[in-house]
Amino acid sequence: MAPRYYTVSWDQLHRDSKALAWRLVERGPWKGIVAITRGGLIPAAIVARELDCRMIESVSVITYDEEKLGTPEVAKPPVAAGDGEGWLVLDDLVDTGTTAKVVRAILPKAHFATVYAKPAGKPLVDTFITEVSQDTWILFPWDTEPQFVAPIARSGLVK
Numbered sequence: 182m183a184p185r186y187y188t189v190s191w192d193q194l195h196r197d198s199k200a201l202a203w204r205l206v207e208r209g210p211w212k213g214i215v216a217i218t219r220g221g222l223i224p225a226a227i228v229a230r231e232l233d234c235r236m237i238e239s240v241s242v243i244t245y246d247e248e249k250l251g252t253p254e255v256a257k258p259p260v261a262a263g264d265g266e267g268w269l270v271l272d273d274l275v276d277t278g279t280t281a282k283v284v285r286a287i288l289p290k291a292h293f294a295t296v297y298a299k300p301a302g303k304p305l306v307d308t309f310i311t312e313v314s315q316d317t318w319i320l321f322p323w324d325t326e327p328q329f330v331a332p333i334a335r336s337g338l339v340k
């Protein structure tokens with residue numbers, strides 16, 4: 182079955198990431214932020230700005246080839262975050278929870294936060310903002326671009 186899509190604009194991503202920052206500021210102070218690249222980089226930049234945090238680490242986990250789930254591969258481990266105690270781990274979303282499981286095994290004491298969450302991955306996240314259904318594919322601003330759309334009358338969809 183073709184997935185339904187949930188398209189997130191830059192503006193919405195900024196608002197949702199700021200909402201996440203409001204939740205996280207109450208739970209700090211944090212030693213730093215570990216961004217799960219690549220998807221976590223922009224939410225991490227927005228949250229870091231709001232929390233006035235300049236200590237940014239990264240961990241790279243490759244789990245998907247476009248929309249196809251694969252075997253997760255840690256392409257770059259975090260260097261400075263120890264066992265994660267006092268650190269905030271940020272990603273754009275949790276879907277099956279595969280990426281979160283891998284990162285939790287590396288940073289077991291970190292606080293794990295995402296902007297978006299699907300039901301299967303929700304139990305692996307400490308804080309998130311918006312839930313979408315499991316059969317929804319989230320399209321981020323970096324996945325899309327504005328393009329011409331035919332007028333409804335000429336779309337071929339009108340009987």
Ligand SMILES: O=P(O)(O)OC[C@H]1O[C@H](OP(=O)(O)OP(=O)(O)O)[C@H](O)[C@@H]1O
Pocket residue numbers: 217218219220221242243244245246272273274275276277278279280281302
């Ligand atoms: O809960 P899961 O099923 O593991 O899915 C969530 C992960 O999938 C995406 O990353 P992706 O592997 O596409 O890599 P990218 O962030 O570098 O694009 C997304 O950014 C999350 O990190």
Ligand SMILES: Nc1nc2[nH]cnc2c(=O)[nH]1
Pocket residue numbers: 245274276277317318319320321324
């Ligand atoms: N862009 C995007 N990446 C994902 N990786 C796992 N699930 C998703 C999703 O819904 N959207």
Ligand SMILES: [Mg+2]
Pocket residue numbers: 217218219220221242272280
């Ligand atoms: Mg990712």
